[in-house]
Amino acid sequence: MSRGVGWKSLWRSLVFSQRGEPLWFGGALLLCIALVLVACAPPTPPPRRLVYGLTLAPSGIDPHINASAELGIPLTSVYDTLIYQDPESGDFVPGLAESWEISEDGRVYTFHLRRDVTFHDGTPFNAQAVKANLDRIAAPETRSQKAVFMLGPYERTEVIDEYTVAIHLREPFAPLLDSLSQVYLGMASPDALRQWGPDYQFHQVGTGPFKFVEYVPNDHLTIARNPDYRWGPSVFANRGTAYLDEVIFRFYTDPATRAMALESGEVHVMGEVPPLDARRLSQDERFKLYAVPIPGQPLQFFFNTAKSPTDDLRVRQALIYATDREAIVNTVFGGLSPVAHGPLTRATPGYDPAVEGMYPYDPERAKALLDEAGWREVNGMRQKDGQPLRLEAVIMGWGYVPEVVQLLQAQWQAIGVELTVQQVPYGALLEAGRTGAVHLIPFLLSGTDPDLLRSFFHSGAAFNWSKVSDPELDEWLGQASRLTNWDQRSALYGQVQRRIMEQALVLPIRDYVNLNVASARVKGLRYDARGWFPWLVDVSLEP
Known part of the structure; x- marks a missing residue:
């Protein structure tokens, strides 16, 4: 090719006649070139x-x-929340809300929202959206199983302007920030909630x-x-x-x-x-x-303090001393979970390490406490007034509780205590806890706010399976739920944990690890x- 003939001239000579009319093979050439380019293009990567x-x-x-x-x-990846909790520091940081203030009386939380957020369906995120979500959760017809309780004494949501919203409470509720950082209070598109109604779970729209x-x-x-x-x-x-x-x-x-x-x-x-x-x-x-590590409660057994013989503090304490928790953790959990010592795990804010030395494994001390309580050993079994020391427990098949119970039975038999166990459905376990039909029930609840203790150890609590009635404990739990100063709350929860273990209301086994x-x-x-x-x-x- 001469130096005077460029690519443009060659292209035109190949594709067009001298009169400028397109040649038939030009289209074929274009097709071939296109195919070559496609063949040479990098392949589309798989998803x-x-x-x-x-x-x-x-x-x-x-x-x-x-x-x-x-x-x-x-769904944590589908929904954003107003705030988030830093897993390292435990501090609450901005999410859909850029900032917030709490009123002096602790009853009004005002949130200033981001202005650049849209839901997946294009609906703008704003104060009206926050109100729609919280009102939906609080509505009786929603029949919320968890989120409504996380709102505590919720009264109403006030839209101050397009990007400012205030949550009003009937009384102070310190766990509210913790609640608002969880997916159960995640922000859903109001349009999608209206459109899909009871079928929303199949058509969810977040941000x-x-x-x-x-x-x-x-x-x-x-x-x-x-x-x-x-x-x-x-x-x-x-x-x-x-x-x-x-x-x-x-x-x-x-x-x-x-x-x-x-x-x-x-x-x-x-x-x-x-x-x-x-x-x-x-x-x-x-x-x-x-x-x-999972914050909240460890795997633990609640002692029924209203049913003999676990109505005797000495019997409850003896059972804790007779439990080799280290052996249980190593045998059942492969040493991958820490031994639990109180009603909260170490990963929970407000955990009090003072509970850790209260009940070392000491079967001899357990025997002495049973002797003191009038339960004497007869042919390897503890008896009192001719009756054997026999305990009943109901369990579910989750969390390796059956394996734990087998070891408990052997360890307690060594001090003359018989433990009979029945595995039941979840509903039957809840009913046994409500009625106080048995001596022991295993349970745990995860969460990052120690207020969850109030659900189990306040005398009026729905899950008061220990049947405890302690006015001072009630006062501490109630006061801690209303305070917004964390240091004051933490001090109260330390008192609560120590009282629970002094009264041997639970037998902690292991801190939960996911x-x-x-x-x-x-x-x-x-x-x-x-x-x-x-x-x-x-x-x-x-x-």
Whole structure:
């Protein structure tokens, strides 16, 4: 080709005649060139899809209505909250609200909202949206199982202007900020709430880093990246759009299937892996163990103080001294959980370490206390007035409680105490707690505010399974729920914990630890302050 002939001239000579008319083969050439360009283009990368294993198929997944912790695992990424809690410091930081003030009497919380947020359906987020959400939760027809109680003495929401809203309470309620940082009080699109009504759980719309795509009960739940997300809170490492395109949640209700699903590559992340499997997988370079301490209550047994013989303080104390909790934790939980010493776990704000030395394992002291209480040993069994020291417990099949109870039976038999156990459905366990039909009931409740103690140890509480009636304890619990000064609250909760253990109202076993295992390809996996809910906006998946 001569230097005077350029590509443009060559192109024209190939495609057009001398009179400027298009030649037939020109179109064919264009098609060929297009095909070559397509062939040379880099292939479209596959979607960055993460599969996350859940351990329970909840009965419903509307966070304003349902109470399951399992629903929060996916939906924490669908909804934003007014504020967030920093899992490291415990401080509350801005979320959908940029700032807030609390009135001197503790009854009015005023929030100043972000102005740049939209719901996934395009609806603007504003003060009216906050009011619509809180009023929906508080409405009796909603039949909220959890969120309505988290609002405490809620009275009304006042819209001051488009981006300022005030929550009015009938009386001070210190746990409100903690409540507002949880997914159960997440902000949903008012338009979607109106449009879908009772079917909203299948069409959820939030403002979070992921959009709700599909929920098929007992099978899967899918969320997809929100490409418009730009308002993440400071607790997120990634405050913009998510790295993942899609997350699919599948249910693995049988604990025996969870490790197998990880090892087969069926899932990338699995929660609540059985302890022995978790320890084994943690030694495999293909996986990483995320052992997350859970704030709230430990696994514990409530003693019924209104039913003989556990109505005797000496008997209750003897049973605690006779329990080798270290052996239980090592045998059942593979040493992956700390021994519990009081009614709160170490991960809970306000935990009082003074309870840790109160009940060391001491079977000889246990025997002495039973002797003092009139329970004498006869042929290896404790008797009083011709009656054996026999205790009854009801349990459920979760949380390795059956395995724990087997060890308790053996340890207590060594001091002459017989423990009979009946495994029952959840409803029957609640009824036994309400009526006081048995001596022991195991239970725990997770949460980051120690006010949860009020639900179990106030004399008028719905879950007062110890049947305790202590006016001073009632006063401390009530006062702590109304104070907004954390140091004052913490001091009161220290008194509460010490009183509970002095009176031996519970037998603590182990602090709960959520054993999550993930593929080594998963990077950036972090959990919120409650230890259950992952911040998936931070997660990426390596090839």
